[in-house]
Amino acid sequence: MSSPIWHPFTQHGLGEPIPLVTHAEGAALFTADGRRVIDAISSWWVTTHGHNHPRIMGAIAEQAAQLDQIIFAGWTHEPAETVARGLTGIMPPALTRVFFSDSGSTAVEVALKMALGFWLNTGRPRQRIVVMEHSYHGDTVGTMSVGQRGVYNRAYAPLLFDVDTLPFPAPGAEARTLDALRHLATAPEPPAALIVEPLVLGAGGMLFYPPWVLAELRAICTAHDILLIADEVMTGWGRTGTLLACAQADVVPDILCLSKGLTGGAVPLAVTMATDAIFDAHRSTDRAQMLFHSSSYTANPLACAAAAANFAIWRDEPVPARIESLVERQAAALAGLQADAPIIGARQQGTITAFEVGSAAGDYLAALGPRLLAFFREHDVLLRPLGNTVYVMPPYCIGDDDLDRVYATIAAALRTL
Numbered sequence: 001m002s003s004p005i006w007h008p009f010t011q012h013g014l015g016e017p018i019p020l021v022t023h024a025e026g027a028a029l030f031t032a033d034g035r036r037v038i039d040a041i042s043s044w045w046v047t048t049h050g051h052n053h054p055r056i057m058g059a060i061a062e063q064a065a066q067l068d069q070i071i072f073a074g075w076t077h078e079p080a081e082t083v084a085r086g087l088t089g090i091m092p093p094a095l096t097r098v099f100f101s102d103s104g105s106t107a108v109e110v111a112l113k114m115a116l117g118f119w120l121n122t123g124r125p126r127q128r129i130v131v132m133e134h135s136y137h138g139d140t141v142g143t144m145s146v147g148q149r150g151v152y153n154r155a156y157a158p159l160l161f162d163v164d165t166l167p168f169p170a171p172g173a174e175a176r177t178l179d180a181l182r183h184l185a186t187a188p189e190p191p192a193a194l195i196v197e198p199l200v201l202g203a204g205g206m207l208f209y210p211p212w213v214l215a216e217l218r219a220i221c222t223a224h225d226i227l228l229i230a231d232e233v234m235t236g237w238g239r240t241g242t243l244l245a246c247a248q249a250d251v252v253p254d255i256l257c258l259s260k261g262l263t264g265g266a267v268p269l270a271v272t273m274a275t276d277a278i279f280d281a282h283r284s285t286d287r288a289q290m291l292f293h294s295s296s297y298t299a300n301p302l303a304c305a306a307a308a309a310n311f312a313i314w315r316d317e318p319v320p321a322r323i324e325s326l327v328e329r330q331a332a333a334l335a336g337l338q339a340d341a342p343i344i345g346a347r348q349q350g351t352i353t354a355f356e357v358g359s360a361a362g363d364y365l366a367a368l369g370p371r372l373l374a375f376f377r378e379h380d381v382l383l384r385p386l387g388n389t390v391y392v393m394p395p396y397c398i399g400d401d402d403l404d405r406v407y408a409t410i411a412a413a414l415r416t417l
C-alpha cells in the first residue's frame with residue numbers, strides 16, 4: 001500500500017522509511033508502530049515550548065468554536081488584534097506595524113516587497129538586495145533568490161533575481177564582510193535593503209557569527225540609508241537565548257520576519273513587522289501605493305489564537321529560565337561529547353549546538369549524512385544532519401534523560417562510522 005504523498009525535501013527514489021506519527025507530547029513523538037522518538041530538532045525548528053502544549057491546543061479548540069476564517073483585507077477580528085498588540089508590546093518599539101502571512105517564506109517575500117515599495121513610493125527607486133553568503137530565507141522563488149545558490153535551487157536558477165552577496169563573516173574575516181557592504185553602499189546604485197539571519201545561518205550549516213558583526217552591519221545600513229531586514233524566522237522566540245537574536249547586538253531592524261515559534265510551533269502563522277517609515281511610505285489616498293500582498297488565510301483566527309496563547313506562555317511561565325537551563329545543559333552535553341568523540345568545529349549559540357563529523361572530503365562525506373540519519377532514525381532520535389554538520393536544537397522543555405540520550409546516540413553513531 002504505497003502512499004500518494006510527495007514529501008518535502010525527500011528523495012523518494014532512495015526508499016527511506018517514512019515513520020507514521022500518531023501523537024506527540026513535549027519533546028517526544030509517538031509512532032504508529034509504538035516507538036517513542038525524541039524530537040531533537042524541534043520538528044524542523046518550530047516547536048519551542050514542546051509539542052501539544054495544553055494552553056496552545058486549548059486556545060485553538062476554544063477559537064474553533066467561535067470563528068474559523070474570514071477575509072482579512074478590510075476586515076479584522078479579535079485574535080489578530082490581540083496578536084498584533086502582543087507583538088508591538090514585546091518586540092522593539094520602533095516596529096509599530098504588523099503584517100500577517102502564513103509561513104517564514106511569505107514573511108520574507110513580504111519584507112522584500114515592503115522594502116522595494118518603500119523606495120518606489122518615496123520617489124527614490126532602489127532595487128538591489130544585499131544578502132549574506134550561505135544564507136537561507138525560504139523555498140519560494142523570491143526567497144531562493146536571496147538565499148545561497150546550490151544544488152537545491154540549480155534547476156530554478158533561471159527564475160531567480162540577481163542579488164549582491166557579502167562573504168560570510170567567518171572568524172577573522174569579519175572585516176571583509178563589513179568592507180563589502182561599505183563598498184556596495186557607496187556604489188552608484190545603492191542597495192534597497194540588506195537581509196540577514198541574525199547570528200545564526202540555519203540551513204546554511206548552523207554557521208554562527210558574533211553580535212558585534214550584526215551591530216556593525218546595522219551601523220553601515222543606518223549610515224547609508226539601507227533598510228535592514230532581520231529574518232528571525234528561526235532565531236526568534238528564544239532560540240539563541242534571547243527573545244530575538246537581534247537583542248544580543250542591540251540591533252533593531254527596519255523590517256522583522258517572524259514565524260516558526262510564533263505559535264509555539266503548533267500551527268502555521270507568520271508576521272512581517274515594520275517601522276512607521278515603511279508603513280507611512282505605503283499610506284496614501286492613492287491605491288497604487290498600497291502594499292500589494294495577501295494570501296487567502298492571512299491572519300487565520302485559529303492560528304492567531306495559538307500565537308496569543310504563545311504570548312501568554314511567555315508571560316506566565318518561566319520560559320527564560322527554561323531557556324537558560326537548556327543553554328547550560330546543551331553546553332555541558334556538547335563538552336561531554338567533545339571529550340568522547342571525534343567531532344570538529346563544536347559551537348553553540350543559545351539553545352543550539354552544532355559540530356562537524358569526519359574530516360575527509362568527497363564521496364565519503366556525501367555518504368556520511370544519510371548513514372547518520374539512518375542510525376538516528378533506528379535509535380528513535382529525530383536528528384537531521386545538514387551534510388556532515390550535526391546540530392541539536394530541542395524544544396525548551398526537553399528533560400535531562402532525553403537530552404542525555406540524544407548525545408549518547410550521537411556518540412554511538414560516531415563510534416560506528
Ligand SMILES: *Cc1c(COP(=O)(O)O)cnc(C)c1O
Nearest residue numbers: 103104105136137138202233234
Ligand atoms: C525556515 C526558515 C524560513 C522559511 O520558513 P517556512 O515557514 O519554511 O517558509 C525562512 N527563513 C529562515 C531563517 C528559516 O529558518
